[in-house]
Amino acid sequence: MASLPSVAVSGNIKLDQDFRKHPTSFISSEKSGIANVSYQKSQTIVNSDGSSEPRSLDFREALVMIREGSKVESSYYVPLLQECIDRNSASDAQVVHGHIIKTGSHQDLFVTTFLVNVYAKCRIMENARKVFDKLSRRNVVSWTALMSGYVHNSRPELSIRVFLEMLEAGAYPTNYTLGIVLNASSTLYSIELGKQLHAYSIKYQIDFDTSIGNSLCSLYSKCGNLESAFKAFKKIKEKNVISWTSAISACGDNGDASKGLAFFTEMLSEGIEPNEYTLTSALSLCCTMLSLGAGIQIHSLVIKLGYELNLPVRNAIMYLYLKCGMVNEARKLFNGMEAMSLITWNAMIAGHAQIIDLAEDDLSAYQSGTEALNIFLKLNRSGVKPDLFTFSSILTVCSSMVALEQGEQVHAQSIKSGFLSDIVVATALVNMYNKCGSIEKASKVFIEMSTRTLISWTSMIAGFAQHGRTQQALQLFEDMRIAGVRPNQVTFVSVLSACSHAGMVNEALGYFESMKKDYRIKPVMDHYACLIDMFVRLGRLDEAFGLVKKMDFEPNEFIWSTLVAGCRTHGNLDRGFYAAERLLKLKPKDTETYVMLLNMYISVERWKDVSRVRKMMKEEKLGKLEEWSWITIKDKVHSFKPNDKSHPQSEDVQKYVESLTDQVKSLGYKAVESLELTDEDAETTLFSSTSFHSEKLAIAFGLLNTPNAAPIRVIKNISMCRDCHNFVKFISLLTSREIIIRDSKCLHKFVNGKCSCGDFGALL
DNA sequence: CTAGGGTTAG
Numbered sequence: 001m002a003s004l005p006s007v008a009v010s011g012n013i014k015l016d017q018d019f020r021k022h023p024t025s026f027i028s029s030e031k032s033g034i035a036n037v038s039y040q041k042s043q044t045i046v047n048s049d050g051s052s053e054p055r056s057l058d059f060r061e062a063l064v065m066i067r068e069g070s071k072v073e074s075s076y077y078v079p080l081l082q083e084c085i086d087r088n089s090a091s092d093a094q095v096v097h098g099h100i101i102k103t104g105s106h107q108d109l110f111v112t113t114f115l116v117n118v119y120a121k122c123r124i125m126e127n128a129r130k131v132f133d134k135l136s137r138r139n140v141v142s143w144t145a146l147m148s149g150y151v152h153n154s155r156p157e158l159s160i161r162v163f164l165e166m167l168e169a170g171a172y173p174t175n176y177t178l179g180i181v182l183n184a185s186s187t188l189y190s191i192e193l194g195k196q197l198h199a200y201s202i203k204y205q206i207d208f209d210t211s212i213g214n215s216l217c218s219l220y221s222k223c224g225n226l227e228s229a230f231k232a233f234k235k236i237k238e239k240n241v242i243s244w245t246s247a248i249s250a251c252g253d254n255g256d257a258s259k260g261l262a263f264f265t266e267m268l269s270e271g272i273e274p275n276e277y278t279l280t281s282a283l284s285l286c287c288t289m290l291s292l293g294a295g296i297q298i299h300s301l302v303i304k305l306g307y308e309l310n311l312p313v314r315n316a317i318m319y320l321y322l323k324c325g326m327v328n329e330a331r332k333l334f335n336g337m338e339a340m341s342l343i344t345w346n347a348m349i350a351g352h353a354q355i356i357d358l359a360e361d362d363l364s365a366y367q368s369g370t371e372a373l374n375i376f377l378k379l380n381r382s383g384v385k386p387d388l389f390t391f392s393s394i395l396t397v398c399s400s401m402v403a404l405e406q407g408e409q410v411h412a413q414s415i416k417s418g419f420l421s422d423i424v425v426a427t428a429l430v431n432m433y434n435k436c437g438s439i440e441k442a443s444k445v446f447i448e449m450s451t452r453t454l455i456s457w458t459s460m461i462a463g464f465a466q467h468g469r470t471q472q473a474l475q476l477f478e479d480m481r482i483a484g485v486r487p488n489q490v491t492f493v494s495v496l497s498a499c500s501h502a503g504m505v506n507e508a509l510g511y512f513e514s515m516k517k518d519y520r521i522k523p524v525m526d527h528y529a530c531l532i533d534m535f536v537r538l539g540r541l542d543e544a545f546g547l548v549k550k551m552d553f554e555p556n557e558f559i560w561s562t563l564v565a566g567c568r569t570h571g572n573l574d575r576g577f578y579a580a581e582r583l584l585k586l587k588p589k590d591t592e593t594y595v596m597l598l599n600m601y602i603s604v605e606r607w608k609d610v611s612r613v614r615k616m617m618k619e620e621k622l623g624k625l626e627e628w629s630w631i632t633i634k635d636k637v638h639s640f641k642p643n644d645k646s647h648p649q650s651e652d653v654q655k656y657v658e659s660l661t662d663q664v665k666s667l668g669y670k671a672v673e674s675l676e677l678t679d680e681d682a683e684t685t686l687f688s689s690t691s692f693h694s695e696k697l698a699i700a701f702g703l704l705n706t707p708n709a710a711p712i713r714v715i716k717n718i719s720m721c722r723d724c725h726n727f728v729k730f731i732s733l734l735t736s737r738e739i740i741i742r743d744s745k746c747l748h749k750f751v752n753g754k755c756s757c758g759d760f761g762a763l764l
Numbered sequence: 765c766t767a768g769g770g771t772t773a774g
Contacts, residue, residue: 218765245765280766287767315767346768353769392769427770455771462772493772500773529774558774565774745774761774 059083063092066099074105081118090122097131109135113142120149138169144177147184156184160193175209182215191223198232208237214246221250229254241275249281257285261294274301276310283316292324311339315347322351325358327368342387345379348372350393356400362717362744366630369401370637386413388422395428399435402715402742403632407432411445423449427456434463436713437740437749452483458491465498466747468756473498474507487519493526500534501758508534525553532559536566537760541575557586561593561745565763568600576600584616591617591625592718595764629694629716629741631702640697649701656700657692664730672723693724695741703735711738718764719743725762729753 062080066072072080077100084093097115100106112135119128132138132146143166150159163181166173173181178197185194198216201207207216213236220229229250236243244267251260264282267274274282279302286295299317307313314333322330334348352372359365376394379386386394391414398407411429414420420429426449433442446452446460457480464473477495480487487495492515499508508531515521528551535544544563548555560583567576580597587593594617601609630639640647647653661671695716702712720728720743732739733753741748746761755761 214765242765247765249765275765277766284767310766312767317767319767341767343768348768350768387768389769396770422769424770429770431770453770458771460771465772488771490772495772497773526773530772533774556774560774562774 059087063095066096069099069102071103072099074103074108074111077105077111078114081114085118085121088122090119090124093118093122094127106134107136109137109139109142113139113145116142116145116149120145120152123153125149125153125155138171140166140171140174140177143169143171144174144180147177147180151180151184151187154187156187159184160188175206175212178206179211179215182212182219186215186219186222189223191219191225194219194223207232208235210236210238210240210243214240214242217243217246217250221246221253224254226250226254226256239272241272241278244272245275245278245281248278248285252281252285252288255288257288260285261289261291273305276307276313279305279307280312280316283313283320287316287320287323290324292320292326295320295324311337311341311344315341315344318344319347319351322348323354323358325355327355327371342384342390345375345384346387346389346393348375349379349390349397353393353396353400356397362628365400366639366717369397369403372397373401373403373406385417388419388425391417391419391425392422392428395425395432399428399432401632402436402713402740404433404436404438404713405632405635407436421450423451423453423456427453427459430456430463431459434459434466435742435747437467437711437738437742437747439463439467439469452485454485454488454491457483457485458488458494461491461498462494465494465501466756467749468501468758470498470502470504487515487521489521489524489527492519492521493530496527496530497533500530500537503534503538505534505538523551525551525556525559528553529556529559529562533562533566533760536562536570537758539566539570541567541570541572545575555582557583557590560586561596561763564593564596564600565760568596569760573600573604589620589622591622592764594622595625599764625718627694627716627718629698629714631698631712631714633702633705638698638701640694640701642692642694642697647701649704650697652704653697653700654692656704657696660696660700660731660734661727664727664734667730667734669727669730671727693721695720695724696727699728699731699739699741703737709737711740713740714742716741716743719745720748720762721764722762725755725759729755 059080062072062076077096080096081093084090084096093115100111100115106112112131115131116128119125119131128146128149132142135142143162147159147162147166150156150162160181163173163177163184178201182194182197185191185197194216198207201209201212201216206212213232216232217229220226220232230247233239233243233247233250244263248260248263248267251257251263261282264274264278264285267278279298282298283295286292286298295317302308302313302317314337318330318333321333330348330351334344337344349372352368352375355368356365356372359368372394376386376390376397379390391410394410395407398404398410407429414425414429419425426445430442430446433439433445442463443460446456449456457476461473461476461480464470464476473495477487477491480491492511495511496508499505499511512523512527512531515527516523528547532544532547535541535547544566548559548563560579563579564576564583567573567579577597577600580593580600583593584590584597594613598610598613601613628639628641630637632638638647640653644650661669695714698714699712702714706712720741725748728739728741728748728750730753731737732750736752739750741750743761745763746757748761749756
């Protein structure tokens with residue numbers, strides 16, 4: 001939730017008297033004097049021969065007349081000004097304004113009030129305020145126009161100030177006025193103010209009024225109170241499209257997407273036609289649910305109702321297709337757009353960022369990441385200025401891609417544009433540096449943040465935990481508590497994982513208990529996963545398996561794979577086989593698990609089991625384990641596969657790996673000896689020391705193409721094998737380089753022959 | 765009343 005701006009909205013609002021005296025002022029606009037004004041679009045034109053005739057004027061003709069100083073009936077100003085609004089032409093409005101003053105029509109309250117409205121809509125609030133201040137008389141409509149202007153120009157706090165001024169001046173709010181203040185309170189997330197206004201609306205029995213009810217519904221939704229939002233919605237006597245849309249988007253804001261779609265269906269069956277707002281809200285619900293089927297149905301409804309050219313609707317459809325993995329459909333929409341908003345770009349980048357995480361295979365994840373970086377480049381070249389949404393999304397992409405160089409460029413750009421002051425952008429930046437292994441830069445950004453949210457703290461604690469800096473992680477956790485920020489479930493996962501890395505059993509169990517007792521946070525599977533991991537690392541397998549039995553959850557794939565790797569490391573193969581077979585039941589198509597299992601059977605030469613596992617793999621139609629790595633150097637991504645000669649430097653790179661291997665052998669590196677394997681097994685098990693695993697190639701390439709002390713950053717699609725893990729430790733010792741490898745399960749930071757994962761991250 | 769953003773581990 002955004003923090004409240006420091007605006008004086010304090011003190012109770014005294015509405016009582018006004019409402020008691022004039023309760024009807026809420027519902028009737030008679031007093032405003034507007035209802036009786038009828039305006040006309042035809043003018044009496046005086047021809048050159050002196051005869052006169054009434055006829056319609058078009059906008060340009062009328063403007064010309066006004067520029068020439070001809071007289072115009074004051075009732076004609078309003079349609080003319082309306083036209084200025086429609087054309088969003090502040091300059092035309094100023095011409096008309098000048099004419100109004102010259103002809104003395106500024107004495108006309110109706111016309112002048114409309115001018116306030118015009119300037120507000122044309123986003124020149126200074127002029128709106130000036131016109132308002134010069135009014136000799138003010139009625140509720142002029143006050144309301146000004147308030148509404150501030151709300152629409154993102155100054156809700158000023159709108160509330162005007163509301164207070166209005167009450168002081170003794171004017172009576174209408175239901176429309178109250179609706180605007182309610183909207184302002186919801187923009188400010190001021191539930192207190194909202195509740196006061198709600199109370200008054202109940203007192204004067206207008207809480208069932210449509211526009212009040214709509215505003216109340218969205219106010220409660222924005223402040224996170226879905227129940228009250230529903231109550232407000234149900235109370236509305238005559239529900240219109242806006243009421244339904246408010247209820248639907250309330251569900252979206254509060255994470256109950258399926259309920260929102262139920263509302264949408266109900267609305268359709270009530271015979272109410274959705275508008276562009278309803279459609280975008282409903283599409284966004286499909287998006288969170290990743291419900292492509294429902295989304296396609298709504299898409300056809302969009303076409304039927306003629307909204308397919310509406311930009312927000314198109315953006316929502318594009319984002320839906322993108323998130324559901326229909327990249328080509330999304331791209332077609334993207335390329336076919338004549339008008340594009342920044343949101344279109346942002347949706348495209350954010351969508352690709354999400355695919356990276358959702359992707360089943362690493363190749364498409366990698367392609368999405370590259371595509372997102374390309375779109376960002378195009379956006380920059382197109383001259384459109386990125387905003388805070390763009391920065392946070394692209395930083396997430398850089399994190400997933402371990403693209404430190406791009407990340408640093410974005411960092412610089414966000415400083416220049418002033419968006420680094422945004423908490424979300426800064427947090428995304430902290431996270432980017434963490435994920436790229438630059439813990440120093442991450443903490444520098446973190447320290448320089450002026451305010452931090454729970455997520456910022458958690459991200460930094462997680463960073464320290466990942467880098468094996470347990471003390472700093474725990475210290476930061478204390479700092480956070482002292483700062484009065486309440487940790488959540490996610491924070492505790494990071495804290496427990498920090499303890500687990502350092503083997504601090506007592507501390508971990510202490511935090512676990514404190515989480516349950518002091519913070520009333522229910523442990524989830526992830527917390528147990530950390531504890532299990534801790535016992536596994538220490539070789540306390542009994543306790544690890546004990547926890548598996550004790551917890552209320554069926555262990556997930558991650559817990560089983562932790563157990564497999566741990567049992568293997570600690571030589572408890574029987575338990576390892578058991579865990580691996582359980583893992584295979586959960587993920588029968590996971591080649592990595594089969595390879596782990598195969599390697600275990602081979603190491604104890606249980607050849608019967610080896611052929612049984614091979615048979616299982618054939619039945620599942622699983623082939624060789626595809627493994628590859630990539631490294632980003634100067635905005636260019638270089639990817640490597642073993643035995644792949646497609647890279648222009650592949651020959652040099654291979655030779656360099658061979659020479660490195662010789663050099664580290666003299667430091668004590670021993671390649672894993674090949675067992676008596678068939679060719680087939682040797683290929684599948686990744687044991688063969690003669691083959692070049694992709695991370696070795698990528699690292700060699702990095703060493704050849706970066707300056708001497710530069711860290712090397714590599715990303716790998718599957719877990720590292722032990723041989724390579726050992727090899728890279730020696731390389732970091734040999735070359736005195738920092739080598740960071742992010743594989744599919746773990747961040748490895750190799751410094752001086754040691755790895756931050758404590759050697760527990762090499763699963764294969 | 766609408767579309768786009770940041771956190772965890774194994």
